[in-house]
Amino acid sequence: MKRQVLQSFxxxxxxGKVxxxxxxxxxxxxxxxINxxxxxxxNLRDKTVIDEKIKFSKEVEKELRSxxxxxxxVAPGKYEAKIRSETIKLDNIPFKETCEMKVEKT
Structure with a gap:
């Protein structure tokens, strides 16, 4: 168990460094x-709680990386995004100005 905690740490x-x-x-x-x-x-000793914390740390790591x-x-007022191979890339859907939006009044 101690090894898994140290590994997640x-x-x-x-x-974070990446x-x-x-x-x-x-x-x-x-x-x-993190520290x-x-x-x-x-001081946690409950194996179930420790397992949950390790699982959470893996989820945090995945979220950070992706x-x-x-x-x-790169120039005054001009920025460049550092996108890594792990970064989740979503489709960019263009905005349609002709689209009608319905707003419900409550």
Whole structure:
């Protein structure tokens, strides 16, 4: 069990390093948050609760890797998104100005 907890801890830190690469302020905040959460729960002994926490850490890691995108200013007022291979890419549906929207009054 201890090994799984340590593995999830390290895995979250690695995800933070990848996702926030080059952003020292964000790296520090994510590092402190991970450390704080694990310290708060260091005295847990219930296997079920520990398993839930490990599962949650994996979900957080997946969300970080797939949903968080950094924007880097490449010129004044011009930004470039750092999209990684894990980033979820959704179809962009164009807005139709001719579309009628029905609003229900309550």
């Amino acid at each position: 390290k895995s979250l830190h690695k995800a 996702v926030f690469e080059g952003d020292l302020a964000a790296l520090e905040k994510v590092r402190l948050k 704080d959460e694990y310290k708060k729960n260091k 949903s968080v995108i950094q924007a880097v200013e």
